[in-house]
Amino acid sequence: xxxxxxxxxxxxxxxxxxxxxxxxxxxxxxxxxxxxxxxxxxxxxxxxxxxxxxxxxxxxxxxxxxxxxxxxxxxxxxxxxxxxxxxxxxxxxxxxxxxxxxxxxxxxxxxxxxxxxxxxxxxxxxxxxxxxxxxxxxxxxxxxxxxxxxxxxxxxxxxxxxxxxxxxxxxxxxxxxxxxxxxxxxxxxxxxxxxxxxxxxxxxxxxxxxxxxxxxxxxxxxxxxxxxxxxxxxxxxxxxxxxxxxxxxxxxxxxxxxxxxxxxxxxxxxxxxxxxxxxxxxxxxxxxxxxxxxxxxxxxxxxxxxxxxxxxxxxxxxxxxxxxxxxxxxxxxxxxxxxx
Amino acid sequence: xxxxxxxxxxxxxxxxxxxxxxxxxxxxxxxxxxxxxxxxxxxxxxxxxxxxxxxxxxxxxxxxxxxxxxxxxxxxxxxxxxxxxxxxxxxxxxxxxxxxxxxxxxxxxxxxxxxxxxxxxxxxxxxxxxxxxxxxxxxxxxxxxxxxxxxxxxxxxxxxxxxxxxxxxxxxxxxxxxxxxxxxxxxxxxxxxxxxxxxxxxxxxxxxxxxxxxxxxxxxxxxxxxxxxxxxxxxxxxxxxxxxxxxxxxxxxxxxxxxxxxxxxxxxxxxxxxxxxxxxxxxxxxxxxxxxxxxxxxxxxxxxxxxxxxxxxxxxxxxxxxxxxxxxxxxxxxxxxxxxxx
Numbered sequence: 001x002x003x004x005x006x007x008x009x010x011x012x013x014x015x016x017x018x019x020x021x022x023x024x025x026x027x028x029x030x031x032x033x034x035x036x037x038x039x040x041x042x043x044x045x046x047x048x049x050x051x052x053x054x055x056x057x058x059x060x061x062x063x064x065x066x067x068x069x070x071x072x073x074x075x076x077x078x079x080x081x082x083x084x085x086x087x088x089x090x091x092x093x094x095x096x097x098x099x100x101x102x103x104x105x106x107x108x109x110x111x112x113x114x115x116x117x118x119x120x121x122x123x124x125x126x127x128x129x130x131x132x133x134x135x136x137x138x139x140x141x142x143x144x145x146x147x148x149x150x151x152x153x154x155x156x157x158x159x160x161x162x163x164x165x166x167x168x169x170x171x172x173x174x175x176x177x178x179x180x181x182x183x184x185x186x187x188x189x190x191x192x193x194x195x196x197x198x199x200x201x202x203x204x205x206x207x208x209x210x211x212x213x214x215x216x217x218x219x220x221x222x223x224x225x226x227x228x229x230x231x232x233x234x235x236x237x238x239x240x241x242x243x244x245x246x247x248x249x250x251x252x253x254x255x256x257x258x259x260x261x262x263x264x265x266x267x268x269x270x271x272x273x274x275x276x277x278x279x280x281x282x283x284x285x286x287x288x289x290x291x292x293x294x295x296x297x298x299x300x301x302x303x304x305x306x307x308x309x310x311x312x313x314x315x316x317x318x319x320x321x322x323x324x325x326x327x328x329x330x331x332x333x334x335x336x337x338x339x340x
Numbered sequence: 341x342x343x344x345x346x347x348x349x350x351x352x353x354x355x356x357x358x359x360x361x362x363x364x365x366x367x368x369x370x371x372x373x374x375x376x377x378x379x380x381x382x383x384x385x386x387x388x389x390x391x392x393x394x395x396x397x398x399x400x401x402x403x404x405x406x407x408x409x410x411x412x413x414x415x416x417x418x419x420x421x422x423x424x425x426x427x428x429x430x431x432x433x434x435x436x437x438x439x440x441x442x443x444x445x446x447x448x449x450x451x452x453x454x455x456x457x458x459x460x461x462x463x464x465x466x467x468x469x470x471x472x473x474x475x476x477x478x479x480x481x482x483x484x485x486x487x488x489x490x491x492x493x494x495x496x497x498x499x500x501x502x503x504x505x506x507x508x509x510x511x512x513x514x515x516x517x518x519x520x521x522x523x524x525x526x527x528x529x530x531x532x533x534x535x536x537x538x539x540x541x542x543x544x545x546x547x548x549x550x551x552x553x554x555x556x557x558x559x560x561x562x563x564x565x566x567x568x569x570x571x572x573x574x575x576x577x578x579x580x581x582x583x584x585x586x587x588x589x590x591x592x593x594x595x596x597x598x599x600x601x602x603x604x605x606x607x608x609x610x611x612x613x614x615x616x617x618x619x620x621x622x623x624x625x626x627x628x629x630x631x632x633x634x635x636x637x638x639x640x641x642x643x644x645x646x647x648x649x650x651x652x653x654x655x656x657x658x659x660x661x662x663x664x665x666x667x668x669x670x671x672x673x674x675x676x677x678x679x680x681x682x
Contacts, residue, residue: 059535060506173623174396203395204562206623208606230535233565233608274540276569278592278607284547285540285569291505 020047021224022071022192027084027094029066029075031295038295040066040079042248048224050191053215055239055256056228057271059292062245064228068194070094071226072111073101088192107137110185114197116177119184120169126153126180127165130187137188152183156213175206182213189221196228211238232275236260244268247293247303254328264330266308302333310334344383344419345524345556346407351416353377353402357628374628376402378580379416381654386523389550389557391571391588393564393603395624399580400560404528407558408444420524440470443517447529449509453501459512460497463487466520486515491545507538511545518549524556531566543570564607568592576600579627579635582654586661596663598640598673634666642667 029041041063048054058064069075071086073093086094093104105111113119121129130149134140140148146165153161156179169177178198185193195214199207215238218225227239235242235256243253244265252265263269273286290307293299299306305315312334320331325339358364358371377399384390392400405411407418409425418425423438431439443466446452453462464483467474484494490511501509510530517525527546531539547570549555561567567574568588575585576599584597595601622639625631634652637643644666652664667673 059537175623203624204564205395205602205606207608211608231608232536237608271537274537276540276543276563276565278565278568278604281589282569284544287540287544288537289541291507291538 019049021050021089022048022226023087024067024071025085025087027067027070027086028082029063029070029079030082031079033078036296039082039298040248040295041070044084044245044248044250046243046250046253048192048226050224051218051222052241053218053225053227053239055235055242056226056245057230057232057235057242058245059230061247061292061295063248064245065196067245068196068226068228071192072105072109072194073098074105074111103137106133106190107188108190108192110187110190110193112178112181112185112193112195112198114200116174116181116201117169119181120177122169125166125168126172127167130180130184133184133187149183149187152186153180155217156180156183156186157209158183175202175209178202178206178210179213182210182217186217186221190223192224192226193218194226194228197230198227199234200229200231207234214238232260232272244271247298248295249303249331250322251304251332252328252330253322254330258327262326262328264325264328264335265304265332266310266334267304268330270307302331308334343385345386345388345421346558347383347417347419348403348407349381349417349419351377351380351403351406351413351418353399353406353411354414372628375580375630376627377406377413378630380577380580380582381416382575382582382585384524384556384558386556387550387554388573389559389571391567391574392558392560392577393562393567393574394577395562397579397624397627398577400577401528403577404444404526404558404560408442408526409439440520441522442524442526443520443522444526444528445510445513445517445530447532449506449513449533450501452513453509453516455501458498458500459487459492459504462501462512463497463515463519466516470520482519486519489518489549490515491541505538506534507541510534510538510542514542514545514549518553523554524558526558526560528560529562530559532561532563539566546570564603576603579624579630581635581664583636583665584661584663585654586657586659586663590659590661594659596657596661596668596673597636597665598642598667599636602639634664640667642673644672 025045027041027044028039031038031040044067056064056067066075070081081094085092088108096104127149130152131145134145134148150161150165153164158164158176158179172180199210202210211234214225217223229235239256241254242256242259243250246267252259252263252268259268260272263272270286270288274288276285288307293303301317302315302320305311308315314333320333320336322329322331323336325335353376355374355376356371357374380403392403394400402411406413412426420438420442423434425435425438460483463486464479467479467482483497487494487496492508492511501512504512531542534542550557559567559570571588574588574591575582576597578599584600591600595604625638631638633649634647637647646666652666654662654664655669656662
């Protein structure tokens, strides 16, 4: 695929200073309700380098999707970013007015969602949706937009792209639709892709195809990818680093291999043990009793302490911060005490 | 199998998916028929767990619904405990008794519980339906016992489903299914809507209940790792047919059918950090126009002329399994697995 010259001009020189493209600092996302304010994401910091895939895992309600939504500026009202900042290539994007953010979204950040059917307009051909997106963000003629759209469809592996150009979304299968959505996210050659459960609605054989596609795109285009999923298997083979979220916070973050094989946080340990594997035979799965707390009842101290087999008195009163433990960073008093 | 509890013999279920009559007549088109299940034969022994895996649209849920009687089979027979079910006409007492011994657990614990009913009523309804003159105190005692059985508290009875999390709701579904004291449970993707840590709780519970109550399970899932964990034998379905049926260990160690090999190679696994899956080209064909011969041939790297014209039948292979594949039968396919997962 040809890279438009415009991309080089947009690139911010400060992006390269620290090596990170996306930098999230102490992000807090709140949902004010009639009775009280619920905090969906609390005090989250991480960064993603160009070409890097950061996996974000957690169970329903852990705040992983809200973190993604905050970055692409699409938190559903009345939710809002209450504190912290988000920088893309050094430029602060969390406080941009909506019309400015709309230019960033699509142009510099591509988004891929779980359900490919609801991400596409059923009334327009996929060709029209693609050319419209390209023409909105890039200075091209109609002919160039069409050529680029066909090239994108070919790149994401749609056979007979020129012929499929005039087809409507319902004429594609689920896997093919997700490819179209990825082509849309790539339309303006963004520097960051936020993919929220991109393979969850797909069958396992199609899932493998889509994952390989995402990996190849990150490598070839040097695109940073934030991959949000509940599927640890997908993370294991796709991500370079992984952040584990629990009750609105990151409890562990580190290189994917270390987090999976030598997790430091008891929640990560329990999560890994609870996943059935076809490589190992186990009589019983490890079980974390109970469930993640609701947003209106997050316990004091470490939010995991009521379910934690190792909890000590300090866990019930003081909240641990992320600290280096082995090759990962984890927020756990017991693990931190054990190492130092 | 001599001690088979459930037997399916060449079960076919066809759906009429034709456009409305007038459109069809104007367009001069014949009826459109869809064979969701196209000749499935298997049996489940008492106390066994049979896993059924396959991708969306392969007919695994239709098989479940035919077994519990939500759909009548278009052709073929379902036998439970020696009693032929769905013989047509009104059910005989023996058929009614057989039906009572099977229950179903559904995928979505949010949709399968009535939001306006209290948990005690949901769990107690099957008991009341079967024994209408049961004393109130006895009913309450049985409901309380069922709730504690599945890891809830007797005090949860007066609460409503919305007051429970997804995993707890699935426990309520299991308590309801167990309330008629069945021998056989059909579980259609019972953990697919749950988070992994909750899935582990429910899978452990199902295993404990099986051991304690001597239950037999048909466990349907698209998740191979879950089936590997819970099933004794596994059937792999593709486009309405079983293409391979083998003891779990055998199937995962030495998959025979090219489709099974492909599925296994496509599973993401924690042990495989950094390795990439063998992506498989192509998708499941439209079931309205199934390919002639072996339905898998358009995606199969080993397909030849025979595969394109003649539909393969299940035949037994060493190791206790059965596979429907010409390439395996003719020895064109090396028996060793196409990938290594040691």
